[in-house]
Amino acid sequence: MKLTILGCYAATPRTFTNPTSQVLEIKNRLFLIDCGEGTQVQLRKNKIKFSKINQIFISHLHGDHFFGLIGLISTFSLLNRNNDLHIYGPKGIKEIIKLQLRLSNSWPNFELHFHELENTESEVVYEDDKVLVKTIPLKHRIYTNGFLFQEKLDERKLNIAAVQEYEIERCYYQNIKNGKDILLDDGRLIPNNLLTFNPEKPKSYAFCSDTCYTETILPIIDKVDVLYHESTFLQSEETLAAKTMHTTAIQAATIAKRAQVTQLVLGHYSTRYDRIEVFKEEASTIFSNVLLADDGKTFEF
Template sequence: MKIKILGCYAATPRTITNPTSQVLEIKNHMFLIDCGEGTQVQLRKHKIKFSRIEHVFISHLHGDHFFGLIGLISTFMLLGREKDLHIYGPKGIKEAILLLLKLGNAYTSYNLYFHELTSNESEIVFEDNKVRVSTIPLKHRVYTNGYLFEEKITERPLNIATILNYDIDKLYYNKIKMGGDITLEDGRVIANTELTFDPPLPNSYAFCSDTVYTTTILPIIKNVKVLYHESTFLEKEAHLAEKTMHTTAKQAANIAKLANAETLLLGHYSTRYGDINLFQKEAQEIFENVLLGDDGAAFEF
């Protein structure tokens, strides 16, 4: 699982920082998460092939998460894309994109599928045999969802030595891989846990931005491997965080701790701060394993 941060600063694009967008590479998918103005240029800069992007997940319709989407869709069209593109985002996103395309008398050469969200409960929005993507309802000034990306556990590795010891026929191997117990000819039942190893913990990634501090997301992101949680402010600006419905680094760390996350990845910093290391320092007082997102940063898990 690889995460590439294309932009992770709040509010407005600047010459030195970009608004929110990131790419998650998981089980051969290249998911684009949020798409602030300038995302297509960041994709080019970091040499991410446009054609690998088939699913775009938009958290909410504020500019710093969304205003680059229409340009990306148009560029895909100008480059002659043929592959389908799926857009997941709040209700209204379809109307906006279609209106902008219509005004430019520009229709896409490829199929554009909109998956509009309205629910305040977590729901599965994408699933194949290897990955599942669910929404994480967040609390912000407009309707907002984070997204949880989970690898599925496909099969349990066989403990061949034990299996051979019981002289189990190969015909049963698939059943064992899928977690089944085995009844021997003499009637003894051998538990699956004896015949297999625990599979490696599947990768999972929770993207949570923008949101005020809320523990309602904990049941959804419990035990997540990597939690990206916004930290727009430091604790000394907690009043601004509350007022603008954002989070402090300390609050993000609290969420990571309560969710029993393995790693916390910070981002969505207010541009008022000169040194983003302060966010890491503040979060680490609560939760040790904190990584700092920054434009262009790449992480592999």
């Protein structure tokens, strides 16, 4: 599981910082999460292939989380994209994007599929044979969702030495990986656990930005491997965080601790601070496994 931070700062882009956008690579799928202004430039800088992005998840309709979307769609068209593009986001995202495409007479030459969200309860919004994605309802000034990405359990792994020892033919390998026992020609039933190894534990990633402190998300993100949680402010600005419906670093760490996550990644920093290291310093007083997101930074889990 690989996470590439394209942008992780709040409000406005600057010459050396970018608003929220990130790419999650999981089970050979590439998911774009949020699409702040400048996302396509950051994709190029980080050498991420545009053609591999087929799903885009937008948390909410504040500009620093989706103003880069129309530009990215336009570039996809200029690059002669053929693959369908699926966009998951709040109700209204379809109207905003289609209006821009219509007035600029720049309809893409590929299919655009909008999956508009308005449910205030967690729901599955994407699923294939390898990955499941569900919403994490957040509390912000407008309707907002985080997203939980979960790997599905892999098939069992063949114990080649055991399979060869019992002289089992190759045509039975898939049944064995599917968990079935094998009946030999001599009448012996070989249990599956003698022929296979357990698959790796599925990984999970939760994206939570933007939101005020809310414990309603705890059951959804319980024991996830990696939690990205906004930490717009330090504790000295707790009042401002509450007023703007954002979170402090200590509050993000508290959520991580109570959800018993393995790893916390902080981001969405207010640009009022000169050093982002102070966010980790504060959060570490509550939760030990803290990483700092930064533009262009890549994490492998």
